[in-house]
Amino acid sequence: MFAQPAIATLNHLLAGSGWAQPRLAKFAGKTAQFRIAPFSIACIVGEDGLLSATEEVVSADAVCVLPPSLLPRLAFQDESAYSQIQTSGDAALLAEIFYLSRNLRWDAAEDISRVTGDIAAQRIVQLVTGKHRQMRATALNLSQALAEYWTEERPLLAKPEQVAGFVQQVDQLRDDVARLEQRLARLSSGK
Incomplete structure (x- = not known):
């Protein structure tokens, strides 16, 4: 239900770019799966560099698991969001997917x-x-x-300076308590 419109949108972007299809065509026949709870989209790369939907695959060549809360950050091109995507599988295909996601743009005016x-x-x-x-x-x-x-x-x-000051005070207190324990131990053994 969700896969067809998503893949059609991706294919539209790929076809409109002129440069992306040949890059993706190198991975013809490979499958990629995107899991965005509660949805899962599996697609296969065609000879022409376009994607087509495939049935849910048990072992896709590349798998990306994205928490839904990450989507707005990715839409706003937040680079730190990419590090929170869980990936597994073909490293070259995953690298190409990430490259395309960073550089593929919709020519809305066209x-x-x-x-x-x-x-x-x-x-x-x-x-x-x-x-x-x-x-x-x-x-x-x-x-x-x-x-x-x-x-x-x-x-x-708390400001970072305040946290650092608090940590320093706790360290000082720990050291003071350790010295007091040593002193008490010496005084009690000296009786």
Whole structure:
């Protein structure tokens, strides 16, 4: 149910790029499985570099397991999110999948221009891109403001300097207690 639209979208992106299909065609006949709870998509790479859905495979050549919470971060090109994807299987195929996910872009203006014409499509894309940048900047500003509020105004989070100071105080207390125990042991044995 979910596999067909996802694979059709990926094939549209691959076909529109011009460079991605030949790169993926090197892996013709190999299977890749993407597990995004509660969905699982299995696909096979064709000779032409396009993907086609396949039945759930017991042992795919490459497997990527993504927590659903990671999808927004990947959509915003958060590089640290890639390290949280669990992978297994063919390292070369996985490397190509990650390369494509980082570099494959949708030419929205091309698709929209079929309906609205070139100039209107460009304006729509510029508007959406501007709004996307604005949303991203707003989210960043909001997160910075909340972090400052929770560390300065209503201390819910500790600053790294405060944590380091606390750890240093705990270490000092531990050392003082150890010295006191030694002193008490010497005094009690000297009786």
